[in-house]
Amino acid sequence: MPYLIIIAAIDKNNGIGYQNDLLFYLPNDLKYFKELTTNHTVLMGRKTYESLPKGALPNRRNIVLSSNKELDCPGAEVYSSLEEALENCKKDEKVYVMGGYSVYKKAIKLANELRLTYIHSEAKNVDVYFPKIDYSQWEKVDCKDHTKDDKHSCDYSFATYLKVKN
């Protein structure tokens, strides 16, 4: 199995998206995402791929899930199930699962690590949420708080969790 990391930015109500876009523009979160994922693999659903402003993310292996095997996603490999995608990853390959809802929901059961950005605000409009997290399965190992500034309209925190070993 590859090493699976869930990465998401969630608002106070667990919202993650609206009309196929992110809820908040937080440059530091985009930077954090880039730093973590560069030179690794990112795995996403078809709609998240379509939401990327410049298509596939550079300097990363891009994997897209879709039931449409003919789907053409420039710069990305397409698989028709999470299982098939993971079978095509190397042991210990770092795979960052970057949404959306159904991909998070399936992958969180297999994930080793969570990288959650908690946005300390509520978006006005939300049509996609992060799945419910069973925190008894996760140990928080790091959390860094950031206060709002001229470039960030609200406070936010970067939290890291590791799966509790049963």
Ligand SMILES: NC(=O)c1ccc[n+]([C@@H]2O[C@H](COP(=O)([O-])OP(=O)(O)OC[C@H]3O[C@@H](n4cnc5c(N)ncnc54)[C@H](OP(=O)(O)O)[C@@H]3O)[C@@H](O)[C@H]2O)c1
């Ligand atoms: N805040 C964040 O961190 C964050 C991160 C990512 C995305 N988002 C937001 O979330 C929204 C998009 O998420 P979404 O939940 O609507 O869509 P999504 O998960 O990105 O895409 C859904 C599509 O992915 C394919 N898919 C998903 N699971 C699959 C599986 N197990 N096997 C095969 N195909 C699978 C299907 O494509 P087909 O229909 O082609 O079969 C499905 O319709 C956007 O608003 C985006 O901005 C937010």
